[in-house]
Amino acid sequence: MRKSVLAALAIAIAAPGLALAQAKEQFVPANFYWVGPYAPGGSGFGGGIIDYMAMINERDGGVNGVKLTWEKCETEYNNARGVECYERSKGKGPTGATVVHPLSTGITYSLIDKATADHIPVISMGYGRTSAADGRVFPYIFPLITTYWSQATVMVKYMGQKSGGMDKLKGKKIVLVYHDSAYGKEPIPVLTEMSKEYGYQLTTIAVPHPGNEQQSQWLQVRQIKPDYVILWGWGVMNPTALKAAAKIGYPRDKIIGVWWSGAEEDVLPAGSAATGFISAGFNAPGTEFPVMKDIQKYVYAKGKGEFEDKSRFGSIYHTRGVVAGIVTVEAIRLAQAKYGKGKPITGEQMRWGIEHLNIDDKRLKELGATGLMPTIKVSCNDHEGSGLVKFQQWDGAKWKVLTDWMEPDRKLVRSMVEADASQYAKEKGITPRNCSKDE
Amino acid sequence: MLYREAGQFKSTYAQDQQIFPIRQDRIAIGVLLAFAAIVVPLVGNEYWLSAIITPFLIASLAALGLNILTGYAGQLSLGTAAFMAVGAFMAYNAELRIPGMPIIGSFIIGGVCAAAVGIVFGLPSLRIKGFYLAVATLACQFFVLWAINRVPWFSNHSSSGVITAQKIEILGYDVVSPAGKYLLTLAIVALMALAAKNLMRSETGRAFMAVRDMDVAASVIGIPMMRTKLLAFAISSFYCGVAGALYAFCYLGTVEPEAFTLDLSFRILFMVIIGGVGSILGSFLGAAFITMFPIFLNRASEWVAGVFAVEIPGAIVSNLEAMIFGGLIIFFLIVEPNGLARLWQIAKEKLRLWPFPH
Numbered sequence: 001m002r003k004s005v006l007a008a009l010a011i012a013i014a015a016p017g018l019a020l021a022q023a024k025e026q027f028v029p030a031n032f033y034w035v036g037p038y039a040p041g042g043s044g045f046g047g048g049i050i051d052y053m054a055m056i057n058e059r060d061g062g063v064n065g066v067k068l069t070w071e072k073c074e075t076e077y078n079n080a081r082g083v084e085c086y087e088r089s090k091g092k093g094p095t096g097a098t099v100v101h102p103l104s105t106g107i108t109y110s111l112i113d114k115a116t117a118d119h120i121p122v123i124s125m126g127y128g129r130t131s132a133a134d135g136r137v138f139p140y141i142f143p144l145i146t147t148y149w150s151q152a153t154v155m156v157k158y159m160g161q162k163s164g165g166m167d168k169l170k171g172k173k174i175v176l177v178y179h180d181s182a183y184g185k186e187p188i189p190v191l192t193e194m195s196k197e198y199g200y201q202l203t204t205i206a207v208p209h210p211g212n213e214q215q216s217q218w219l220q221v222r223q224i225k226p227d228y229v230i231l232w233g234w235g236v237m238n239p240t241a242l243k244a245a246a247k248i249g250y251p252r253d254k255i256i257g258v259w260w261s262g263a264e265e266d267v268l269p270a271g272s273a274a275t276g277f278i279s280a281g282f283n284a285p286g287t288e289f290p291v292m293k294d295i296q297k298y299v300y301a302k303g304k305g306e307f308e309d310k311s312r313f314g315s316i317y318h319t320r321g322v323v324a325g326i327v328t329v330e331a332i333r334l335a336q337a338k339y340g341k342g343k344p345i346t347g348e349q350m351r352w353g354i355e356h357l358n359i360d361d362k363r364l365k366e367l368g369a370t371g372l373m374p375t376i377k378v379s380c381n382d383h384e385g386s387g388l389v390k391f392q393q394w395d396g397a398k399w400k401v402l403t404d405w406m407e408p409d410r411k412l413v414r415s416m417v418e419a420d421a422s423q424y425a426k427e428k429g430i431t432p433r434n435c436s437k438d439e
Numbered sequence: 440m441l442y443r444e445a446g447q448f449k450s451t452y453a454q455d456q457q458i459f460p461i462r463q464d465r466i467a468i469g470v471l472l473a474f475a476a477i478v479v480p481l482v483g484n485e486y487w488l489s490a491i492i493t494p495f496l497i498a499s500l501a502a503l504g505l506n507i508l509t510g511y512a513g514q515l516s517l518g519t520a521a522f523m524a525v526g527a528f529m530a531y532n533a534e535l536r537i538p539g540m541p542i543i544g545s546f547i548i549g550g551v552c553a554a555a556v557g558i559v560f561g562l563p564s565l566r567i568k569g570f571y572l573a574v575a576t577l578a579c580q581f582f583v584l585w586a587i588n589r590v591p592w593f594s595n596h597s598s599s600g601v602i603t604a605q606k607i608e609i610l611g612y613d614v615v616s617p618a619g620k621y622l623l624t625l626a627i628v629a630l631m632a633l634a635a636k637n638l639m640r641s642e643t644g645r646a647f648m649a650v651r652d653m654d655v656a657a658s659v660i661g662i663p664m665m666r667t668k669l670l671a672f673a674i675s676s677f678y679c680g681v682a683g684a685l686y687a688f689c690y691l692g693t694v695e696p697e698a699f700t701l702d703l704s705f706r707i708l709f710m711v712i713i714g715g716v717g718s719i720l721g722s723f724l725g726a727a728f729i730t731m732f733p734i735f736l737n738r739a740s741e742w743v744a745g746v747f748a749v750e751i752p753g754a755i756v757s758n759l760e761a762m763i764f765g766g767l768i769i770f771f772l773i774v775e776p777n778g779l780a781r782l783w784q785i786a787k788e789k790l791r792l793w794p795f796p797h
């Protein structure tokens with residue numbers, strides 16, 4: 001309260017300086033979801049990114065003195081509401097929305113055209129349109145760190161490793177249990193393509209949204225007796241699947257989940273049925289990373305922070321949000337270095353920043369995020385930037401990391417990305433950028 | 440209203456049968472249309488045009504379609520979203536596969552395909568009524584989404600089943616700006632609303648209402664049951680199909696089959712119920728209430744937080760919004776079970792006597 005009185009006084013006295021004072025802000029919309037069936041994901045991820053930005057403001061006074069600001073908008077994981085939030089937020093702050101994290105594959109799809117026309121970058125970290133990784137066709141869309149297709153190839157690799165070599169996959173039976181939506185269908189082309197190479201038998205079983213009824217699907221699994229099950233679930237579908245698997249006695253450590261199946265919220269409701277379940281991930285949970293300690297010290301210790309339930313601090317969704325915050329702030333920092341330190345940047349400048357993002361091991365150490373996220377190097381051509389995936393296992397109380405960062409099958413993924421992107425470009429009449437010339 | 444028909448004499452049948460018999464009403468509607476067509480695109484910013492008004496108009500069109508079927512012809516349907524999906528996906532395919540197809544032609548093809556699906560799923564209405572018919576249309580909802588998901592032809596073999604609407608081009612002019620899309624939507628919705636209004640005043644519309652009020656009596660006086668019911672399904676689905684095409688082309692730009700779930704069907708049914716069953720105006724009022732009010736509540740909470748300098752946690756805002764919205768729906772239905780359109784009518788009647796009521 002006293003602060004706002006002081007601020008009001010300051011404004012009254014220095015009215016001519018108002019524009020200047022306002023200009024030292026960088027606006028990042030917080031369009032997430034806090035209600036509905038997917039609220040655990042939305043509030044966790046949103047909490048992470050906001051906590052990280054709050055920490056940067058408290059610890060460093062913003063990015064080179066430019067304070068980060070944000071405003072929440074409830075999207076309900078609904079495309080129409082997501083577009084409304086985007087339109088509402090895009091003009092705010094001195095330079096408009098810097099970057100948008102839609103946190104929904106559907107909303108990302110809806111924003112591709114709009115954001116490209118408005119010159120506002122969209123970061124769809126671990127979701128969204130996979131072929132947007134081709135930066136020549138999608139200049140403003142960044143499916144950063146890793147995409148569904150990369151993940152699918154790493155999953156096959158991991159199954160090969162578990163079986164004792166890729167050649168051992170021949171004749172093995174793999175079942176994909178997926179959420180029947182654009183999101184769930186995403187891995188099918190890649191898994192089919194790889195089955196030709198490695199000779200495994202792929203069966204796909206769809207689970208209708210929202211997935212709280214899966215008996216018949218798992219009876220089918222029991223008939224097939226697969227060597228591995230890939231679980232491509234979201235929200236309530238995950239614990240239901242694990243419970244159903246326990247009922248038919250399918251070993252949980254043969255079920256490999258996508259990263260949207262691998263959070264505490266996905267396994268806790270299944271109770272002991274979840275023990276042994278393995279999932280992929282592009283971020284690690286935990287409270288011991290230096291960056292998480294900083295958030296604790298500068299935000300939560302001062303009675304702020306997004307979570308009232310402190311046990312969610314350091315959960316998978318929370319640290320995933322922190323990773324999103326790191327990527328966002330690092331790109332802002334980079335763009336400032338080029339376009340003027342201590343000045344708010346525009347969406348176009350932010351695009352340059354994200355496209356030149358290069359977080360190596362050294363930088364990760366400085367950020368206090370070693371092990372929290374993989375290294376990442378984005379380019380005009382490659383808007384994914386990393387593709388690395390880790391595997392983790394639920395031991396009944398917490399997620400234990402099983403592997404180091406694993407490489408995807410870049411050649412396969414890239415060729416499919418380019419094929420899909422060029423079809424999109426043809427449909428929409430887009431001429432791909434020439435990346436060898438582009439700055 | 441404050442004015443009445445006193446002194447306005449009708450000397451021909453055409454004059455007597457006008458939609459708005461009172462001159463003041465005609466002027467008011469003309470001013471409203473002119474305002475919507477000229478002032479709104481000039482004054483409205485991108486946010487208002489593309490995130491509030493355009494979706495409202497599209498929802499109105501879908502509600503209008505359902506109102507023709509449910510409100511006028513008395514056939515309860517839960518397949519609205521499926522008809523919209525057919526419209527959206529077929530308009531996309533028409534634009535994709537027929538070279539040089541004008542966009543309005545694609546919208547019409549989308550609508551006609553939806554009408555065909557509507558006729559097929561309207562067949563059970565010849566035998567069953569009420570809630571049982573609702574269940575039959577529910578089958579349509581699930582079947583259509585299943586088909587779009589399973590048959591890759593509909594989404595042009597896109598791996599995720601998502602389609603991206605093509606550019607809108609009318610007479611060589613690219614419609615890309617929100618204002619352009621808004622005007623296109625407005626023109627289509629206004630024309631179709633006018634057509635619906637006149638349809639309901641025609642013999643066909645009266646046959647619909649006769650079927651609604653008592654189908655045995657209607658067939659006794661010589662109204663062909665099959666033709667009338669199937670026509671109602673066809674016209675209603677055509678409206679929904681065009682609404683779906685607009686939803687894809689003028690609003691979201693990219694749609695996945697999941698955008699047209701049962702949830703959307705219910706929302707449109709609520710628009711009809713809250714706006715007024717069997718009323719053209721009601722479709723618009725209901726759509727306005729259901730699409731705009733949650734956004735208004737959301738923004739109001741921002742404003743409250745700003746004025747009183749308190750920070751309201753995001754989760755509470757979101758939950759409050761749902762609670763207030765639900766509460767208001769119940770309130771309106773208790774105060775006026777016949778919907779917002781009826782409230783408007785009552786207000787008009789009261790104003791006729793104002794300030795000297797009996």
